[in-house]
Amino acid sequence: MSETITVNGVSQPLPDDVRVSLLDFLRQHLGLTGTKKGCDHGQCGACTVLVDGFRINSCLTLAAMHADQEVTTIEGLGTPEDPSALQRAFVEHDAFQCGYCTPGQICSATALLEEIRSEWPSDASDDLAAPTLTDEEIRERMSGNLCRCGAYANILAAIRQVAEEDA
Amino acid sequence: MRPFDYIRATDPTDAAERTSAPGAMAIAGGTNLIDLMKLQVETPDTLVDVGRLDMGSIEEAGDGLRIGALVTNTATAVHPKVRADYPVLARAILAGATQQLRNKATTAGNLCQRTRCTYFTNIDQPCNKRAPGSGCGAMGGVARLHAILGTSDQCIATYPGDMAVAMAALDAHVHIQGGRGGDRQVPVREFHRLPGETPWQDNVLESGEIITAVTLPLPVKGKQIYRKVRERSSYAFALVSIAAIVAMDGGRIARADLAFGGLAHKPWHDPRLADLLVGEAPSPALFEKAADVLLDEADARGGSEFKIPLARRTLTAVLTEATETRT
Numbered sequence: 007m008s009e010t011i012t013v014n015g016v017s018q019p020l021p022d023d024v025r026v027s028l029l030d031f032l033r034q035h036l037g038l039t040g041t042k043k044g045c046d047h048g049q050c051g052a053c054t055v056l057v058d059g060f061r062i063n064s065c066l067t068l069a070a071m072h073a074d075q076e077v078t079t080i081e082g083l084g085t086p087e088d089p090s091a092l093q094r095a096f097v098e099h100d101a102f103q104c105g106y107c108t109p110g111q112i113c114s115a116t117a118l119l120e121e122i123r124s125e126w127p128s129d130a131s132d133d134l135a136a137p138t139l140t141d142e143e144i145r146e147r148m149s150g151n152l153c154r155c156g157a158y159a160n161i162l163a164a165i166r167q168v169a170e171e172d173a
Numbered sequence: 174m175r176p177f178d179y180i181r182a183t184d185p186t187d188a189a190e191r192t193s194a195p196g197a198m199a200i201a202g203g204t205n206l207i208d209l210m211k212l213q214v215e216t217p218d219t220l221v222d223v224g225r226l227d228m229g230s231i232e233e234a235g236d237g238l239r240i241g242a243l244v245t246n247t248a249t250a251v252h253p254k255v256r257a258d259y260p261v262l263a264r265a266i267l268a269g270a271t272q273q274l275r276n277k278a279t280t281a282g283n284l285c286q287r288t289r290c291t292y293f294t295n296i297d298q299p300c301n302k303r304a305p306g307s308g309c310g311a312m313g314g315v316a317r318l319h320a321i322l323g324t325s326d327q328c329i330a331t332y333p334g335d336m337a338v339a340m341a342a343l344d345a346h347v348h349i350q351g352g353r354g355g356d357r358q359v360p361v362r363e364f365h366r367l368p369g370e371t372p373w374q375d376n377v378l379e380s381g382e383i384i385t386a387v388t389l390p391l392p393v394k395g396k397q398i399y400r401k402v403r404e405r406s407s408y409a410f411a412l413v414s415i416a417a418i419v420a421m422d423g424g425r426i427a428r429a430d431l432a433f434g435g436l437a438h439k440p441w442h443d444p445r446l447a448d449l450l451v452g453e454a455p456s457p458a459l460f461e462k463a464a465d466v467l468l469d470e471a472d473a474r475g476g477s478e479f480k481i482p483l484a485r486r487t488l489t490a491v492l493t494e495a496t497e498t499r500t
Contacts, residue, residue, distance in 0.1 A: 024177070024178075024179035024220075025174045025176065025177070027207070046211065047208050047211065048204055048208060048273070048274060051271070051273060054273055060247075060276040061272060061273050061276060062273050062276050062277050063204070063273045063274065063277075066203060066204045066207050066208060066274075066277070067202075067203055067204075067207065067277065068179070068203065068207065070179055070222075071200070071203065071222060071224060114272075114273065117272070118272070121272070124251075126247075126250075126251045127250070127251065127256065127263065127267060128267055128272075129264075129267040129268050129407065131267075134256040134260055134263055134264070135256055135257070145407075146406075146407050147272060149271055149407035149408045150270075150271025150272055150273045150274065150408060
């Protein structure tokens with residue numbers, strides 16, 4: 007297949023084997039091992055990436071389905087020298103223990119901030135037309151990202167801080 | 174994952190034709206299908222990607238709202254018109270899955286998603302839905318997510334979704350293209366099947382047919398509620414869910430469109446409930462009578478006996494809230 011996909015701004019040829027998931031393509035073909043494989047069944051969220059700005063589980067989609075689309079992984083959000091606001095806040099709040107779920111958490115939260123800016127409602131919203139930013143909202147919106155170490159309180163604090171800076 | 178061919182359909186007619194080939198399946202968001210392919214529950218020879226077809230918009234039609242087959246669950250739930258006029262649908266979608274999954278999941282794919290019965294998804298277990306004639310592991314097994322209404326000796330699986338439950342309450346219609354009968358419309362209430370003797374048939378879609386859209390009727394007056402009871406507060410399938418559109422007029426119930434999730438092989442709609450409720454003054458006794466009607470043939474085979482009282486209590490709670498009845 008001569009089709010391409012753009013990952014973190016760089017155009018890449020799609021794999022020949024159509025079975026390759028977007029997750030395996032990122033990790034094994036491109037060496038972008040920031041994106042993690044947890045459950046490989048869309049339950050844990052460790053594989054969360056952004057496709058054309060929307061957060062998805064990269065384990066539950068084929069790379070071939072994303073020809074001509076733009077993928078952003080944790081490597082595309084910031085660098086150790088120049089971290090994103092969320093990456094900095096996660097460090098500041100100690101929002102992890104083992105760190106395995108962290109790239110997925112940060113990709114997910116990056117999209118969450120945009121969704122809140124767009125006033126998208128969630129299951130926790132009292133008012134579908136104008137959701138307000140509460141801890142309950144952030145918890146609900148992050149329910150697709152599990153943390154086996156249980157760093158949820160600090161993850162919440164990190165996201166809340168950036169969301170408030172944003173507002 | 175077993176090897177397969179991957180092709181992209183060029184238009185709905187092409188998609189209908191290509192998916193009519195033996196072993197061919199349509200894929201759009203893929204969140205359910207790819208999961209089942211990894212488990213080898215589904216082993217298609219050919220995947221026909223319909224994801225780029227021009228069926229991804231929501232349009233106001235003269236007689237309601239037309240939601241394209243490929244509109245994502247997210248796009249439907251955040252659409253201003255859906256939020257304002259069909260809040261039961263927005264609420265139902267937001268109560269399902271996670272933001273990551275809703276961003277991928279489509280209208281048509283959500284309607285066609287398979288049961289989450291763990292005997293269906295485990296190829297080492299007997300399952301009449303996955304392997305016809307092999308038996309049912311869920312009956313007498315661990316079956317908390319299973320049906321209590323409309324079951325058969327072959328299957329006690331539930332339809333797992335939330336979106337279609339709201340669409341059933343709203344009396345939405347599924348638009349289908351292709352197939353021997355040409356284009357047709359099927360009410361969501363009749364789209365999914367009961368298991369009967371052919372539990373492998375989840376719905377009435379035939380080989381070579383493609384869903385193109387779902388249409389919602391004109392907005393109706395009344396209170397719209399989606400109540401979902403589950404084992405954790407987010408990202409879990411319904412034990413019992415209720416979509417309700419209830420209107421009052423002069424202290425009496427003027428409209429009571431109810432549909433139930435988690436209870437059956439399809440979003441459950443029982444026309445006897447509206448017959449019983451409409452024209453009556455709301456009261457706890459009336460709500461108990463409605464629950465009697467809903468559950469008169471309830472039958473739990475497995476571990477889901479608890480769903481019978483749970484469905485009763487959830488129904489009375491929803492009707493109490495919808496009619497603002499003091500208890």
